[in-house]
Amino acid sequence: MYRYDDFDQTFVNERVEQFRDQVARRLSGELTEDEFKPLRLMNGLYLQLHAYMLRVAIPYGTLSSTQLRKLAEISRKYDRGYGHFTTRQNLQYNWPALKDTPDILAELATVEMHALQTSGNCIRNVTADQYAGVAAGEVDDPRIYAEVLRQWSSLHPEFSFLPRKFKIAITGCANDRAAIKVHDIGLVVVQNEAGETGFEFWVGGGLGRTPVIGKCINPFVAKRDLLSYTEAVLRVYNMLGRRDNMYKARIKILVNETGVEEFTRLVNEEWAEIREGYLELPEEEVQRIRAFFAPPAYEALEADPAEFMQKLDADPAFADWAHANLAPHKVSGYAIVNLSLKPIGGIPGDVTDSQMEAVAGLADQFSFGEIRATHEQNLTLPHVRQKDLYALWEALQALDLATPNVGLVSDIIACPGLDYCALANARSIPVAQMISDRFADLKRQHDIGPLKIKISGCINACGHHHVGHIGILGVDKKGTEFYQITLGGSAEEDAAVGQILGPAFGYDEVTDAVENVVNTYLELREGPGETFLQMVRRTGVTPFKEALYEAA
Amino acid sequence: MKLLKDGKPVSDDWTHLDDADPAPAAGGIIVSLARWREERDALLKRGQVGIRLKSDEAPAQIRDDLGHFGVIALEFPVYRDGRAFSYARLLRERFGYKGELRAVGNVLFDQLAFMHRCGFDTFEVQKDPDADRFAEALSTFSMRYQRAADDAPTALELRHKARRNVAQEGR
Numbered sequence: 001m002y003r004y005d006d007f008d009q010t011f012v013n014e015r016v017e018q019f020r021d022q023v024a025r026r027l028s029g030e031l032t033e034d035e036f037k038p039l040r041l042m043n044g045l046y047l048q049l050h051a052y053m054l055r056v057a058i059p060y061g062t063l064s065s066t067q068l069r070k071l072a073e074i075s076r077k078y079d080r081g082y083g084h085f086t087t088r089q090n091l092q093y094n095w096p097a098l099k100d101t102p103d104i105l106a107e108l109a110t111v112e113m114h115a116l117q118t119s120g121n122c123i124r125n126v127t128a129d130q131y132a133g134v135a136a137g138e139v140d141d142p143r144i145y146a147e148v149l150r151q152w153s154s155l156h157p158e159f160s161f162l163p164r165k166f167k168i169a170i171t172g173c174a175n176d177r178a179a180i181k182v183h184d185i186g187l188v189v190v191q192n193e194a195g196e197t198g199f200e201f202w203v204g205g206g207l208g209r210t211p212v213i214g215k216c217i218n219p220f221v222a223k224r225d226l227l228s229y230t231e232a233v234l235r236v237y238n239m240l241g242r243r244d245n246m247y248k249a250r251i252k253i254l255v256n257e258t259g260v261e262e263f264t265r266l267v268n269e270e271w272a273e274i275r276e277g278y279l280e281l282p283e284e285e286v287q288r289i290r291a292f293f294a295p296p297a298y299e300a301l302e303a304d305p306a307e308f309m310q311k312l313d314a315d316p317a318f319a320d321w322a323h324a325n326l327a328p329h330k331v332s333g334y335a336i337v338n339l340s341l342k343p344i345g346g347i348p349g350d351v352t353d354s355q356m357e358a359v360a361g362l363a364d365q366f367s368f369g370e371i372r373a374t375h376e377q378n379l380t381l382p383h384v385r386q387k388d389l390y391a392l393w394e395a396l397q398a399l400d401l402a403t404p405n406v407g408l409v410s411d412i413i414a415c416p417g418l419d420y421c422a423l424a425n426a427r428s429i430p431v432a433q434m435i436s437d438r439f440a441d442l443k444r445q446h447d448i449g450p451l452k453i454k455i456s457g458c459i460n461a462c463g464h465h466h467v468g469h470i471g472i473l474g475v476d477k478k479g480t481e482f483y484q485i486t487l488g489g490s491a492e493e494d495a496a497v498g499q500i501l502g503p504a505f506g507y508d509e510v511t512d513a514v515e516n517v518v519n520t521y522l523e524l525r526e527g528p529g530e531t532f533l534q535m536v537r538r539t540g541v542t543p544f545k546e547a548l549y550e551a552a
Numbered sequence: 553m554k555l556l557k558d559g560k561p562v563s564d565d566w567t568h569l570d571d572a573d574p575a576p577a578a579g580g581i582i583v584s585l586a587r588w589r590e591e592r593d594a595l596l597k598r599g600q601v602g603i604r605l606k607s608d609e610a611p612a613q614i615r616d617d618l619g620h621f622g623v624i625a626l627e628f629p630v631y632r633d634g635r636a637f638s639y640a641r642l643l644r645e646r647f648g649y650k651g652e653l654r655a656v657g658n659v660l661f662d663q664l665a666f667m668h669r670c671g672f673d674t675f676e677v678q679k680d681p682d683a684d685r686f687a688e689a690l691s692t693f694s695m696r697y698q699r700a701a702d703d704a705p706t707a708l709e710l711r712h713k714a715r716r717n718v719a720q721e722g723r
Contacts, residue, residue, distance in 0.1 A: 005711060007695050007707035007710065007711060008707070010694060010695055011693065011695055011697070011707070014692060014693050014694065015693075017692075018692045018693075022662065035660065038631060038632070038660075038662075039662055121632065121634075151697045151707065151708070152697055152698055153697075154697050155666075155693070155696075155697070156697075156698055157637065157665070157666040157667075157669035157670050157698070157700045158634075158637040158638055158641055158666075158670055158700060159634075159637075160634065160637075160666055161631065161632055161633070161634025161637065161663075161666075162634060235638050238634060238635060238637070238638045239610060239635055239638050239639075243607070243632075243633055243635070273646060278699045278706075278709075279699070282708070282712060284712055284715070285708050285711075285712065288711070288712075288715075
């Protein structure tokens, strides 16, 4: 885990005091709500339908048990005893009082956390692969570079009033769990032929009204050039990005309207001016940060120990969980454990104060005190001994955090939707709950296999519906909620935008429609080896469309 | 409208001239880019001229003329339009402009520190300026993570300097 030094701590403390002054000026009436808005937004404070919402940054999704306990404590003390994990590895509190927010930030600062740049038209919290440092085949730990970018982007004087928000994601693996191709900048850590570490630079991806898969504008930017190249992209965007229409202001529109070749030329022209100089990333800083992410003191263990294998044989419920929720660890005898925040019929991503505290305890006991938040709104314990898995599973069951559905049909991403959000046109959470209930039978879920459903309550696409294997978009038609279904999207290395199936469905019909799509897949797949996504890519949407609309 | 310089309210020696208005015989005038282009020779002859760039007018267009201006005013039509932050850095860091660089338009108190770091040294503020508050805005943060036109060392530079010093003492 990265630890603050005096510079980092001083900076965050000073930021808290600055925000305290801003809130005081708002409460005294010196600042109008309009004037206060850009200030609070730069600190993750939104005004929602019913209350303020505070979005806390979890840089690159990595949390210590101490930090998670603090998040639990804050939720109990200042909120309603729960938090909500978002699709950008942040945590949201839905009910804080404005007057308390400076104190909440001060409490966060005591555990080296903040809410900097979790909203506003600035460089947002940098996200990363939740399996960073533990995935087999990783070129390098993406968190090192995410931390470099976190610091460089913090209150950047030039890039705090961009045309629109700017999101960066980074992965160190060819397997993309960080959805880098739907980010404004997506980075893949790669090695060139000389064995040097660098980055593939993907630019101009994004969801929202105009879903676009990013374009690779440079297949290898050397490590030392990370900041100069990023600054070149940001400067071109800040000067040329559209300011006349907020719906056309993201960098994806600039890249499309300029043309990727011309855009790349502009970036390279800018880069040539700043490449040699103070933006060069010194290797000693990389090494300093790398030391914080050194592997924990793993024991030398045999893979697949007998006590683990016996439990797999003896307890089918444990085996189901192990099948869905575990991922291979790069160290023999260890596993990566995913904690589902998607209990059947539950609210995706919500977690109570007592669950957070219990997870912190389990992390201390089983995972070197470390937790990860995933963009799919689950939690991960990154280093668990395989021989401890059964005990951990039993503990997680008691906490309702062991639903064996990670990557399956009920592991649904959903935005807060009309239950909380001022922008939403339709509810998302109850749709996720209905679908989850419909597929409650775990045997059926495992039979269906990998299937990602993603639900957004409006065109802004916070629920990533465009890149769901099944995407659901809530729309408003004359005051009534309708839901449009898309098929075949993906946020991974094979990123694609889903295709619209046909006319939208009413709130009461959408669950049936999803079930119909799933049944069509089960009927027409070339055996259980063909996943839902593979079949959609093989057949296109036609058979699904026929089954769905002809039946109606 | 008040002008802040070096953290203090100062009297403004410059007048923003509308394109339609004739230039007064004496005194500093700030003209638009369009007017500068049209009346360049006359303005050069007159002297005491500054220029005002709109947020879609990049300063590269006046790069060769920088020596003629007593002031360059960059416009923030709304606080959200942050193009002039980049323009200011280019003028200072790349084009070597040393004269007065003025922030005009929708200039908010809470942006002053960012503007200052990008190279602005005077500010037309809408609310009554308060010298103490200005100093406060600039000193809110005792450290920074990035280089900009203010040219102060970053946390990264300082921490490695400190480490190098420790290493040297250890020898």
